[in-house]
Amino acid sequence: MTEMGFIDADGCALLRGAGGDGAPVIYVIxxxxxxxDVAAAVDGVRAMVVRVPVRDWSDSLTPWPAAGVRPGAEDFGGKATETLAELTGTVIPAVEAAHGLSPARRVICGYSLGGLFALYAFTREPSTFSACACLSGSVWYEGWVDYLRQYAPNGAGRYAYLSIGRKERRAGPPIMRSVQDDLEACADMLRGSGCAVDLVVGPGNHMQHHTERLAAGLKALDAQLAITG
Known part of the structure; x- marks a missing residue:
């Protein structure tokens, strides 16, 4: 692929599920x-899974600029809109063409700021992504809950899987300690828009159980895709 600004397109990798080339595709940020460890997390998943690495975690995945979470920390760049346009307009068509995929449905999954981006993509691109998994998502991000309150899309026929570690609310800078309350607010707003939502509170803090949370999210998406076809 040609060089792009926000996504490392050459680093994208397909992990084939058991469902064949017409199976739904889960895009993992x-x-x-x-x-x-996406390869470990996909065990038993029937859907196709595509790993999508971004070039700058703090800039590529944040929906608008915001101050860093600690004094002296680098500010967030707020380039999620551009990243999403690159993903849907260039990366997804190129990946699917290169591998001969013709999915009936596409969904998006991410962890931490990747989870925030997955939820953002879910709200902005309802015709592209029928479901999302927001895993330990950074929904504490300045202005996010107010954004979702205003722009929660019609969720009829759509699905969101949200998960968090029960210790996440106890650690990190003060802005991050509202994360579980904020995630619960997101779940309520999505349900209010007609979206089916699973919210799972599991063990550990933000830096633990990455692969387990990712595997659980992928399996939940896979099961939902099997139900909805």
Missing amino acids: DMPEHPF
């Missing part, structure tokens, strides 16, 4: 420098 990832980071090149500290990749998640």
